[in-house]
Each structure stands twice: as C-alpha cells, then as structure tokens.
Amino acid sequence: xxxxxxxxxxxxxxxxxxxxxxxxxxxxxxxxxxxxxxxxxxxxxxxxxxxxxxxxxxxxxxxxxxxxxxxxxxxxxxxxxxxxxxxxxxxxxxxxxxxxxxxxxxxxxxxxxxxxxxxxxxxxxxxxxxxxxxxxxxxxxxxxxxxxxxxxxxxxxxxxxxxxxxxxxxxxxxxxxxxxxxxxxxxxxxxx
Numbered sequence: 185x186x187x188x189x190x191x192x193x194x195x196x197x198x199x200x201x202x203x204x205x206x207x208x209x210x211x212x213x214x215x216x217x218x219x220x221x222x223x224x225x226x227x228x229x230x231x232x233x234x235x236x237x238x239x240x241x242x243x244x245x246x247x248x249x250x251x252x253x254x255x256x257x258x259x260x261x262x263x264x265x266x267x268x269x270x271x272x273x274x275x276x277x278x279x280x281x282x283x284x285x286x287x288x289x290x291x292x293x294x295x296x297x298x299x300x301x302x303x304x305x306x307x308x309x310x311x312x313x314x315x316x317x318x319x320x321x322x323x324x325x326x327x328x329x330x331x332x333x334x335x336x337x338x339x340x341x342x343x344x345x346x347x348x349x350x351x352x353x354x355x356x357x358x359x360x361x362x363x364x365x366x367x368x369x370x371x372x373x374x375x376x
Contacts, residue, residue: 187229188289188297190333191340196285198269200226202298202343204283206276207239209268215261219243220278222260222348223286223299225327227267230301232326232358234365236264240329242278248350248376255318255372260349262356262369280345298333301326308353308375315355318372323357326369352376 191202206221219241227237243252243259252259277283289297300306305315305325315325330353334344348354353375358366 186300186302189225189229189286189299189301190289190293190295190297191284191335191343192287193284193339195283198267200224200229200286201270202284202286203277203281205270205273206241207237207265207268208271209237209265210239210263210276211271211273213263215241215263216273216276219259219261221273221276222278222281223329225286225299225301230326231364232360232366233264234363235267237267238327238369239263239265242348246348248352248374253374253376256321256370258354258371258374260354260371260374262371264367264369278348282340282343284340284343295335296330296333298329298331300328300330305355306330306353314373314375315357318357318370323359323370323372325372326356326358326366328356329354349374350376 202223222240225238227235241261246259331347331351355372357372358369
C-alpha cells in the first residue's frame with residue numbers, strides 16, 4: 185500500500201512532522217553533533233516500522249556538489265526510535281526549514297507528495313542502475329523524499345529556503361527481519 189505525506193499547518197509536537205526541534209528520543213544522539221534534523225515519519229506509516237518512528241538527519245553543511253552522494257556513504261541518515269514528542273535541541277534543526285506537520289496527502293491534491301512510502305520507488309530519472317549497490321546488499325525499497333513535493337505557495341510556500349538535494353529525490357531502503365520489521369534504514373541514492 186502506498187502512503188503519501190505532505191507538509192501541513194498547524195505544526196505538531198508528535199507524530200509526522202517536519203523541521204523544528206528533533207524528537208526528544210534523539211536529544212543525546214551523537215549524530216546530532218554532525219547532522220541536522222529534517223523530519224519524522226509517523227510510527228503507523230507502514231508495518232515495517234514495528235511501531236517505531238523514523239527521523240531523518242542531513243549532514244551539517246551538506247551541498248549537492250559534495251562527493252558523498254553514493255551508497256553507503258550518503259550524508260542523510262535515518263534513525264528509528266520509539267514515538268517521541270519534539271525535544272529541546274533548538275540548534276539541531278536544518279537551517280531554513282520551517283516547522284510543520286507531515287500529514288496524509290488529500291486525495292484532491294494534484295501536486296506531488298513530499299514523502300512516498302511504498303513497495304517500489306518512483307524514479308525521477310527512470311535509471312534503475314542507481315539502486316544496484318543497495319539492492320546487492322539485500323535491502324528493499326521503503327520510502328522516498330521527493331523535493332517536487334515541497335509546497336510553493338500558500339501558508340507553507342516558505343517552508344524551505346533552499347532545496348536539500350538540488351530539487352532531487354532521496355531513496356531509502358532496509359532489510360526486514362523474520363517478523364517483517366526493519367531495524368536499520370539506509371539511504372540508497374539521491375536522484376538529482
């Protein structure tokens with residue numbers, strides 16, 4: 185089943201959310217020393233979460249011209265954690281990213297979703313070879329973040345100052361255990 189999420193107001197302190205402070209569960213996480221918080225996918229987004237939330241962090245100072253755009257060394261990290269409200273690390277959010285809720289995409293919306301969770305990726309450039317390395321390691325597709333899904337007008341027209349990965353798409357993968365739950369999520373590639 186495909187799930188589509190989009191930024192909406194008002195902001196929320198738990199569940200699916202974007203920008204603002206990272207979840208309290210990450211307050212002491214060492215990655216917050218080198219990365220900044222982007223968003224949290226809600227625990228009920230897919231059965232493979234096993235009731236955990238998924239938070240995404242991007243390496244501080246990342247630019248699309250950097251050389252760490254290939255698996256397994258991508259600058260974006262996904263951390264699974266128990267459901268948790270926003271924490272207090274004010275300086276840990278991505279600069280220029282406004283806080284908002286991440287909610288199910290209304291059926292009446294014609295614009296693309298920011299987050300797409302499903303069984304197969306929708307490739308921006310239709311190039312399957314980008315996923316070869318991550319698939320060779322036994323991982324399966326889980327979700328993607330598509331920058332075509334950023335709102336461009338209305339109350340959230342200023343939700344982001346600058347696109348994160350050059351108006352591209354980041355794809356995330358994992359390997360479900362015998363119980364169907366994924367324990368670790370990896371960034372597979374960024375399709376620019």
